[in-house]
Amino acid sequence: GQSLEQPSEVTAVEGAIVQINCTYQTSGFYGLSWYQQHDGGAPTFLSYNALDGLEETGRFSSFLSRSDSYGYLLLQELQMKDSASYFCAVRDDKIIFGKGTRLHILP
Amino acid sequence: DADVTQTPRNRITKTGKRIMLECSQTKGHDRMYWYRQDPGLGLRLIYYSFDVKDINKGEISDGYSVSRQAQAKFSLSLESAIPNQTALYFCATSDAGQGAGETQYFGPGTRLLVL
Numbered sequence: 437g438q439s440l441e442q443p444s445e446v447t448a449v450e451g452a453i454v455q456i457n458c459t460y461q462t463s464g465f466y467g468l469s470w471y472q473q474h475d476g477g478a479p480t481f482l483s484y485n486a487l488d489g490l491e492e493t494g495r496f497s498s499f500l501s502r503s504d505s506y507g508y509l510l511l512q513e514l515q516m517k518d519s520a521s522y523f524c525a526v527r528d529d530k531i532i533f534g535k536g537t538r539l540h541i542l543p
Numbered sequence: 544d545a546d547v548t549q550t551p552r553n554r555i556t557k558t559g560k561r562i563m564l565e566c567s568q569t570k571g572h573d574r575m576y577w578y579r580q581d582p583g584l585g586l587r588l589i590y591y592s593f594d595v596k597d598i599n600k601g602e603i604s605d606g607y608s609v610s611r612q613a614q615a616k617f618s619l620s621l622e623s624a625i626p627n628q629t630a631l632y633f634c635a636t637s638d639a640g641q642g643a644g645e646t647q648y649f650g651p652g653t654r655l656l657v658l
Binding site for chain 2: 536
């Protein structure tokens with residue numbers, strides 16, 4: 437079957453760095469995406485990795501290792517507004533989403 | 544104006560009723576998707592369409608049907624609603640082809656309560 441595993445919750449302190457991991461098992465793979473969803477809002481796209489390595493976009497970075505079927509989202513200089521749920525998603529012939537990681541940020 | 548719109552935003556219905564959720568987009572994308580979101584279960588794909596004449600079942604299509612009336616419109620129907628279909632429903636669009644990166648753009652969601 438196809439599955440994506442990510443922690444259900446992560447807690448970090450404002451100003452710190454946090455890493456959200458995602459492991460996947462899918463029949464096909466074109467790339468790994470990350471989405472952010474604030475309470476009451478819609479998911480919004482953050483990043484996409486098709487090849488191994490690190491992609492950086494401002495305070496957010498995303499990493500992929502295809503040989504390990506593993507990726508992570510790295511959030512630096514955490515701000516209170518980063519409190520949200522974060523979903524990894526694998527591109528097969530369609531998009532498959534993980535169950536999401538709720539990020540709690542302490543002041 | 545929003546690129547992806549959903550109507551209604553909130554809906555309360557009774558068991559056994561037929562209801563339709565509508566999605567419209569102005570992004571000019573060929574691909575459209577319907578997801579449902581339940582607490583702790585993430586986003587689960589119900590149906591998707593890669594163009595007007597293409598309809599595909601997703602992970603949880605039982606109890607649902609869809610219609611792709613035009614490139615810009617994709618409707619989700621619950622033929623006979625049941626309480627466990629109470630959820631938050633999202634429509635999404637994307638424009639990428641096979642092998643390429645694909646960004647999905649989500650509508651604001653429809654919150655459905657089936658009594």
